Amino acid sequence: MSDLQPGSIAPAFQAAAIGGAYSEGTPVSLAEFAGKHVVLYFYPKDDTPGCTTQACGLRDVWAELAPKAAIFGVSPDSEKSHRKFIDKFDLPFPLLADTNHEIVKAYGVWVEKSMYGKTYMGVERSTFVIGPDGVLKAVFRKVKPADHANMLLEALQ
Numbered sequence: 001m002s003d004l005q006p007g008s009i010a011p012a013f014q015a016a017a018i019g020g021a022y023s024e025g026t027p028v029s030l031a032e033f034a035g036k037h038v039v040l041y042f043y044p045k046d047d048t049p050g051c052t053t054q055a056c057g058l059r060d061v062w063a064e065l066a067p068k069a070a071i072f073g074v075s076p077d078s079e080k081s082h083r084k085f086i087d088k089f090d091l092p093f094p095l096l097a098d099t100n101h102e103i104v105k106a107y108g109v110w111v112e113k114s115m116y117g118k119t120y121m122g123v124e125r126s127t128f129v130i131g132p133d134g135v136l137k138a139v140f141r142k143v144k145p146a147d148h149a150n151m152l153l154e155a156l157q
Contacts, residue, residue, distance in 0.1 A: 004108055006138055010038075010130040011106035013096075017072065018079050019086040020094035025079050028072075028096070030134070037069035038130040039152065041143075042109045044123045046077045046085035046095075050145040054125070055091055057149035062092045065149075068156040072096050074103055075123060129155050 004011075014029040022028065030038065041058075043051045055073060058065065065071060073095040077085075082095040096103065104110040104123055113122045127148065129138040138155045 004128070004136060004139055006136050008136045010128065010134050010136050011103075013040075013103045013106065015074070015096040015098055015103060016079055017094040017096055018082040019091060022094050024083065025097075028094075030130070033070050033130075034134065035132045037132060037137075037156065039069045039071040039127065039156075040074055040096075040103070040107065040130070041071070041127040041148070041152075042074045042104060042107065042123050043125055045075060046081045047088065050125070051075075052089060054143070054145035054148045055085070056089055057146065058093065058152070059089065059091050061149045061153060064153060065156065066092070069129070071152075074098050076101055076104065127152065 012030050014027060016025040017028045018024055043054055045051055071093050076098050078099055079097045082097055098104055101110050107128060109124045109126045110121060111124045112119055125143045127140040127143055128136055131137040140151060
């Protein structure tokens with residue numbers, strides 16, 4: 001499913017949400033948000049420099065974003081790791097624990113990466129804006145962390 005484009009049906013998901021309006025490990029699914037905009041932003045790892053820049057950028061414009069869409073950060077990190085990340089940076093939005101890689105694979109963002117000559121599987125920093133009808137309205141691949149908040153504000157105008 002790595003060829004998801006605007007106009008594609010968003011893959012269904014269910015995962016444990018941590019933070020924001022959710023208790024620890026509250027199961028959420030895409031179906032619960034029928035009739036509302038949903039943003040899934042995929043990032044590689046909690047509390048790393050780029051991911052922190054990206055999350056704090058969203059935190060800083062949260063008052064503008066929150067009324068426009070349900071926003072979830074998604075990574076393969078555990079619920080415990082997400083809780084520490086949320087607490088450390090006072091993140092107002094929920095994070096989804098995709099420890100089995102089901103969501104990252106469904107959205108085509110679990111990809112082969114390379115660093116220092118070694119290849120490994122990891123999350124491609126990407127964002128999907130899902131319309132109230134469950135159809136992808138925007139797809140952003142290889143997102144730059146510092147540009148993410150403004151890009152998302154524009155997409156949700």
